[in-house]
């Protein structure tokens with residue numbers, strides 16, 4: 001299977017702080033891949049290196065074999081790399097529809113001037129964009145709020161609009177920074193289903209940071225674990241859960257169980273619930 005992404009020996013320093021130390025892993029095309037680790041482990045730093053927000057101090061990043069280490073963030077979007085943020089980054093005064101349209105900005109061929117010259121072409125283009133946006137609205141069940149002002153929506157819905165905007169870019173690789181943070185159980189369940197579907201139905205490769213271990217272990221194909229800026233484990237969810245370094249990083253002890261999502265009889269694993 002082709003690697004969609006390869007992180008090779010990436011280190012990142014902020015003055016005296018080593019945020020990342022020689023981190024390497026690869027994400028296969030079509031995979032749902034999660035990055036986990038305790039607070040301050042370097043998860044957001046690595047995602048910022050992938051999206052181009054940070055430039056590694058050492059090491060390289062490859063996207064489908066191409067070295068993207070030196071590319072600016074806005075040069076990565078046209079290659080098919082999209083992202084959402086840990087803290088919502090929506091335009092609160094704008095409608096849901098317009099927020100999602102913003103996500104298609106880099107796909108617009110006609111600007112105001114060329115649009116004025118080639119009105120028909122521009123009109124057709126806009127209709128195509130609208131069509132695509134409506135598809136995403138349907139997929140994420142946002143029909144009832146499409147005209148609502150983003151700032152008036154509940155937190156869970158705003159997170160969903162942010163996902164819609166990232167999807168509007170039609171990324172091949174989507175980076176999700178804590179997509180379920182601050183959500184209640186039902187909202188998490190919905191979001192997990194959307195993530196599984198965008199991976200399986202839309203064929204997007206997903207790289208996700210998430211603190212909810214139950215969700216991570218239920219829906220991920222593979223997981224990488226960071227601690228103090230270093231990779232301490234990598235593998236499928238069962239391997240990672242069984243890894244003594246991981247248990248120690250989370251609990252400070254080896255013989256406790258990190259998480260057992262099947263534990264709670266009222267809450268069957270999300271993978272089953274979203275099937």
Ligand SMILES: Nc1ncnc2c1ncn2[C@@H]1O[C@H](COP(=O)(O)OP(=O)(O)OP(=O)(O)O)[C@@H](O)[C@H]1O
Pocket residue numbers: 014017018019037038039040041042043044045046
């Ligand atoms: N812009 C920055 N300037 C200085 N230090 C930074 C910066 N960004 C991150 N760090 C430091 O790098 C380390 C890794 O931080 P990072 O935010 O990547 O961790 P994280 O695993 O995403 O944490 P959390 O789960 O709390 O979001 C931390 O020690 C953090 O303080």
